[in-house]
Every structure is written in structure tokens, then in C-alpha cells.
Amino acid sequence: DGGITQSPKYLFRKEGQNVTLSCEQNLNHDAMYWYRQDPGQGLRLIYYSQIVNDFQKGDIAEGYSVSREKKESFPLTVTSAQKNPTAFYLCASTGQGSQPQHFGDGTRLSIL
Amino acid sequence: GQQVMQIPQYQHVQEGEDFTTYCNSSTTLSNIQWYKQRPGGHPVFLIQLVKSGEVKKQKRLTFQFGEAKKNSSLHITATQTTDVGTYFCAVPAGNNRKLIWGLGTSLAVNP
Numbered sequence: 001d002g003g004i005t006q007s008p009k010y011l012f013r014k015e016g017q018n019v020t021l022s023c024e025q026n027l028n029h030d031a032m033y034w035y036r037q038d039p040g041q042g043l044r045l046i047y048y049s050q051i052v053n054d055f056q057k058g059d060i061a062e063g064y065s066v067s068r069e070k071k072e073s074f075p076l077t078v079t080s081a082q083k084n085p086t087a088f089y090l091c092a093s094t095g096q097g098s099q100p101q102h103f104g105d106g107t108r109l110s111i112l
Numbered sequence: 113g114q115q116v117m118q119i120p121q122y123q124h125v126q127e128g129e130d131f132t133t134y135c136n137s138s139t140t141l142s143n144i145q146w147y148k149q150r151p152g153g154h155p156v157f158l159i160q161l162v163k164s165g166e167v168k169k170q171k172r173l174t175f176q177f178g179e180a181k182k183n184s185s186l187h188i189t190a191t192q193t194t195d196v197g198t199y200f201c202a203v204p205a206g207n208n209r210k211l212i213w214g215l216g217t218s219l220a221v222n223p
Contacts, residue, residue: 031209033210040218041215042200042213042214042215042216043155043200043213045210048209048210050208050209056208058210090154090155092155094209098142098143098160098204098209100145100147100157100160101155101157101202101211102157103154103155103156104154105153105154106154
């Protein structure tokens with residue numbers, strides 16, 4: 001069954017800790033994205049990657065880092081520099097051209 | 113930068129009433145996409161409009177793309193409780209493969 005898998009579903013971060021959110025897709029999509037969604041808010045782009053070994057900052061990249069070593073995987077690290085990390089994080093991918101984005105189920109991150 | 117305005121932000125209706133959300137852009141769009149996010153869920157693609165003046169229907173949902181390709185609407189006829197969620201429009205951001213998202217319209221339906 002093709003799709004996007006995000007893990008974990010829930011994550012708690014301690015003060016000063018870096019945490020990594022996983023995103024894996026088996027849709028053979030080239031482009032992948034990370035969004036942050038706060039309660040009652042829209043989607044804000046953190047980082048995106050159009051091809052392996054390349055990625056670009058989105059609108060709110062500060063305090064986050066990513067890597068794209070494999071086509072299938074686009075992990076997001078929330079660093080200790082991100083002072084307000086509590087949010088719902090969504091990973092998405094898309095195929096060629098202007099195809100729609102497919103989303104994972106998301107990860108809810110909270111501060112302990 | 114390019115923005116897309118979506119209104120209203122919230123809409124509360126009685127079951128059976130109609131609902132409409134609108135998206136407006138200051139620039140001409142190549143296409144517009146609509147997504148639905150159920151409470152606690154993730155956005156799910158509904159439809160993409162490409163042609164000027166295009167109208168597409170999915171059961172009780174009607175999607176329109178303006179003649180000037182600067183605005184779009186999503187209309188739901190006779191809402192049901194299953195329509196509850198947030199409806200987003202999204203448009204391409206230039207030549208890259210980013211999308212610019214509207215802030216969404218949250219629909220609540222009273223049974």
C-alpha cells in the first residue's frame with residue numbers, strides 16, 4: 001500500500017534537547033516537504049526538497065534542520081534553538097509537475 | 113511575496129444549509145488545488161482546477177475557477193456532519209514546486 005509514513009505519532013521534547021521526526025514515502029515522489037501547523041492555523045512551510053541531496057528553506061526554517069540522503073526519506077530535526085516547538089508537524093510529497101501533495105498522518109510534538 | 117486570501121476563516125451552519133469558501137489571489141494562477149483536513153487529521157487532496165471558468169463537481173461539492181484565474185470557490189450543497197473540517201486552497205509558488213496555502217476555512221455543522 002503506497003503512502004507516507006510519519007513517526008512517531010506523538011513526541012515529547014525536554015529542554016535543550018534535539019528531536020528527529022521521521023518521514024518515509026514509497027510513492028517514488030521526487031519532492032518532499034515539512035510543514036508546521038499550530039492550532040487553528042494554516043500550514044507553514046519549514047523545508048522542502050526537490051531532489052536527493054538538495055533541500056531549501058521554507059518560511060520558518062530557523063531552529064530546524066533536514067537531510068535528504070535517500071529519495072524515500074526526509075527526516076526533520078527540531079533543534080534546541082527552536083524555542084516554541086509545540087505544534088503538529090506534517091510531511092508531504094509530490095510527483096512530477098503540479099501534482100497534488102500527499103500527506104502523512106503527522107507528528108504532534110510537545111514540550112515536557 | 114505571493115499570497116492567497118481565503119475567506120471566511122470560520123463558518124458555522126445547521127445541517128442541510130449550504131456553505132461556500134472563497135480564495136483570492138492578486139496574480140493570475142496557473143492552477144489552484146483544494147484540500148480538506150478533518151479534525152485531528154491531515155490535509156487530503158480534493159481537486160485541482162486549471163482552466164479559466166472551470167467548474168467541477170464532486171457529489172455535493174462544486175468547485176469554480178474564475179474567468180481571470182485569480183479566484184476560486186468551493187460550494188457545498190446541503191451540508192452534512194461528515195463535511196466538518198477545514199478546507200484549504202493552495203496555489204503554486206512560481207517555478208518551484210512549493211505551494212502557497214490559504215489559511216483555511218473551518219466548517220462546523222450542527223446536526
